[in-house]
Amino acid sequence: MPVVVLIGPPGSGKSTTGELLAERLGVAFRDTDADVEQVAGKPIGEIFFDDGEEAFRALEAAAVGKALAEHEGVLSLGGGSILDAATRELLAGHTVVYLKVGLDQAVKRVGLASARPLLVLNPRSQLRKLMEERRPLYEGLAVLTVPTDDLEPGEVADQIRAELKLESE
Numbered sequence: 016m017p018v019v020v021l022i023g024p025p026g027s028g029k030s031t032t033g034e035l036l037a038e039r040l041g042v043a044f045r046d047t048d049a050d051v052e053q054v055a056g057k058p059i060g061e062i063f064f065d066d067g068e069e070a071f072r073a074l075e076a077a078a079v080g081k082a083l084a085e086h087e088g089v090l091s092l093g094g095g096s097i098l099d100a101a102t103r104e105l106l107a108g109h110t111v112v113y114l115k116v117g118l119d120q121a122v123k124r125v126g127l128a129s130a131r132p133l134l135v136l137n138p139r140s141q142l143r144k145l146m147e148e149r150r151p152l153y154e155g156l157a158v159l160t161v162p163t164d165d166l167e168p169g170e171v172a173d174q175i176r177a178e179l180k181l182e183s184e
């Protein structure tokens with residue numbers, strides 16, 4: 016079972032913070048977005064473009080199920096993976112941490128990073144919509160919520176360690 020499962024919208028820092036947290040705990044890091052890309056043999060943007068979001072979500076649900084079953088370290092989930100009801104059920108009993116981010120910060124952060132297929136056109140209004148839709152799902156799944164707006168990724172990682180009393184291996 017993963018030590019910690021990170022959830023949150025695009026730009027919340029799941030990949031960045033997850034990698035740092037794993038490093039500090041001395042455990043492996045895994046990101047289901049990378050798992051999906053490996054299975055599909057192409058980047059997420061191309062999966063959306065060639066096969067559509069539904070096909071991506073099916074690959075994602077399978078990747079999350081597999082990672083939850085076999086990964087022992089820190090696991091970051093794709094931002095929209097919690098839209099799937101079966102995935103939400105699988106997350107029960109896991110140490111799920113919600114990385115919370117405000118709209119302004121999220122817009123800034125995704126603007127800095129590589130293209131995200133759902134945010135190509137008008138990232139601010141797309142992000143606002145998906146954050147509003149998903150907030151109750153993220154909140155309902157989390158055993159810990161960390162507001163990240165005023166923290167560096169390393170500080171977020173340290174807060175998770177402290178709040179969950181996680182020891183390095």
Ligand SMILES: Nc1ncnc2c1ncn2[C@@H]1O[C@H](COP(=O)(O)OP(=O)(O)OP(=O)(O)O)[C@@H](O)[C@H]1O
Binds near residue numbers: 025031032124127
């Ligand atoms: N706490 C933070 N403070 C400042 N910048 C951050 C923070 N967390 C992440 N970032 C930056 O924001 C960008 C997006 O972060 P990251 O890719 O980790 O988000 P994500 O939650 O994994 O997004 P996605 O759902 O699209 O995979 C990166 O450029 C990263 O360096």
Ligand SMILES: O=C(O)C1=C[C@@H](O)[C@@H](O)[C@H](O)C1
Binds near residue numbers: 059092093094096
């Ligand atoms: O929030 C989302 O729906 C997404 C987030 C990313 O992690 C990727 O899984 C993909 O870009 C979709």
Ligand SMILES: [Mg+2]
Binds near residue numbers: 029030031046048091
């Ligand atoms: Mg990510």
